[in-house]
Structures are given as C-alpha cells and as structure tokens.
Amino acid sequence: MLHLIPAPLHRFALKIGYKLQQRLRRTTGRTRDGVSVIAKDLGGQILVIRHSYGPQAWYFPGGGVRSGESPEDAARRELFEETGCEIEGLKLVGLVEETLSGATAKGHLFEGVVHDMPEADGREVVEARFFPTHSLPEPLADSTRLRLKMWQDRKS
Numbered sequence: 001m002l003h004l005i006p007a008p009l010h011r012f013a014l015k016i017g018y019k020l021q022q023r024l025r026r027t028t029g030r031t032r033d034g035v036s037v038i039a040k041d042l043g044g045q046i047l048v049i050r051h052s053y054g055p056q057a058w059y060f061p062g063g064g065v066r067s068g069e070s071p072e073d074a075a076r077r078e079l080f081e082e083t084g085c086e087i088e089g090l091k092l093v094g095l096v097e098e099t100l101s102g103a104t105a106k107g108h109l110f111e112g113v114v115h116d117m118p119e120a121d122g123r124e125v126v127e128a129r130f131f132p133t134h135s136l137p138e139p140l141a142d143s144t145r146l147r148l149k150m151w152q153d154r155k156s
Contacts, residue, residue: 007122031103035075036062036096036143038111038151039087045130047118048137048144049082052126057141061128062107071108083118083128093151098143109147 038060039047048058061082065074072090079087090112097106118128131137133148140148 031100031105033065033071034062034105034107035065035071035078036060036107036109036147037075037079037087037090038093038109038147039079039083039085039114040111041114041130043130045132046136047083047085047114047128047130048140049118049120049125050127052122052124055139055141057139057144058137059141059144060147065108072110075108075110079114082125083114083116083120085114085116085118087112087114089113093154096146096150098146107143107147109150111151 036059037047041047047061049061050056050058061079063074063078063082065071069077071092075090076087079085090110093109093111095106095108097104099105118130120126120128129137133152136148
C-alpha cells in the first residue's frame with residue numbers, strides 16, 4: 001500500500017516519523033528490541049545501507065522486532081524489506097544493549113550469506129551496497145562500528 005505514495009512524499013513522511021519516534025522514546029523511555037544483519041556475499045564482502053532519514057551514515061540492515069515475532073524472523077524480514085535480499089545460514093552473533101534517544105534497547109546481531117544483489121527501494125533506503133570489510137564507506141554509524149567490532153571479535 002505504501003508503494004502507492006509518491007517516493008518523495010514517502011521519504012518526507014519517514015523523516016517526520018523518525019523524529020517523532022526519537023521524541024517518543026525520550027518522553028516515555030520505552031523502546032522495542034531490534035535486529036541488525038551482517039549479510040555477506042560469496043566473496044566475503046558485507047552489505048551496508050544508507051537511509052533516507054536520520055543521520056546520513058551507513059548502517060547494517062535491520063530494524064525493530066514486531067510483537068509476537070522472533071528476532072530471527074525480524075532479521076529476515078528487515079533484510080528483505082530494506083534490500084530485497086534473502087539470507088541463508090542465519091545465526092546469532094550476539095546481543096547489544098544500547099541507549100536510543102534516552103531509552104534502553106536490546107539489539108540482536110545476526111550474520112548470514114546472501115546470493116542476491118541488493119536493491120535500494122529509493123524510499124526508506126537510498127543506497128545498498130556490498131563493500132570489503134577493510135574499505136567500508138564513511139561516515140559509518142557508531143552503532144555499525146560497534147556491531148562490526150563485535151562480529152570481528154567473535155570471528156577471531
């Protein structure tokens with residue numbers, strides 16, 4: 001249904017929604033669990049995205065866990081919604097506890113392999129690309145750096 005809204009109007013609504021969500025977290029202290037996905041291609045490059053709203057930094061695909069949804073299902077859904085990619089061999093890397101706009105949140109970090117080329121929808125996500133781990137684009141979000149370090153530490 002949202003695809004019926006013209007893309008520029010949709011991007012504008014996402015920017016407003018992002019600011020309202022931050023304000024709500026600050027006011028109520030409530031948040032929900034989230035997921036992030038380190039999606040690798042067959043060559044070992046990792047997928048990062050840039051949103052149309054919020055800081056213009058690069059992030060791992062991810063988002064919130066819906067009521068009644070498992071973190072694994074949320075990771076698959078968010079990756080597909082943001083990039084059009086399906087993931088194989090999804091496994092939990094670890095948990096991250098962080099503060100989002102003054103509210104404590106728990107993030108589940110997953111990894112897996114994708115065989116598809118990512119496609120940014122031009123609405124929520126304006127860019128989605130694979131990069132080698134040694135030359136990720138800048139600016140990389142602090143939350144992405146934290147998750148990348150956690151993933152690299154688990155591998156060593």
